[in-house]
Amino acid sequence: EPEVTQTPSHQVTQMGQEVILRCVPISNHLYFYWYRQILGQKVEFLVSFYNNEISEKSEIFDDQFSVERPDGSNFTLKIRSTKLEDSAMYFCASGPGLAVGELFFGEGSRLTVL
């Protein structure tokens, strides 16, 4: 069964460093998303991406964050200068199209900022 894959599963970084989280969505999907879950809190929407551009972003997704689909298969989330409060589990998701509703999630990348 096709699945969304994410790398790395866990990354530890120093505050102020750049981090890139990678995702390979399901191949025929058109819509891509990043969510995050701070330990013990709810899953929060960060950004959605369609047709090679951001379709919607939350207030969390500030100038320190960026997304890219560099080669037609990978979907990356970059945090330019990490802060302690960026420590969280980051989930990538993809969806086949509008009016279908269901999103398929990866297993997440745990980011720890020291």
Add this chain to the structure above:
Amino acid sequence: AQSVTQLDSQVPVFEEAPVELRCNYSSSVSVYLFWYVQYPNQGLQLLLKYLSGSTLVESINGFEAEFNKSQTSFHLRKPSVHISDTAEYFCAVSDQGGYNKLIFGAGTRLAVHP
């Protein structure tokens, strides 16, 4: 904007007992509704969804949820739980006109005891 309230942060229950996990939502537009499950150290998996049609939806492992528009609820039930149902359960909503962005509730931790 949509929001989701899961009234119980934790629900302890004995094996083979029935369980109900409560979910209420608010939205000014028509929505799709979902329950996702997160097993320890895993990603989010779709448990069941309501898009249209019958207000009672079922999963393959015995869970069911009923969409109640007048009460803006989408409670999850199972008549007899197993130890393996121990997990975090997230209710989520997306508006029918958007880019399938999911808004999640805070989650309910279901702990099934022998």
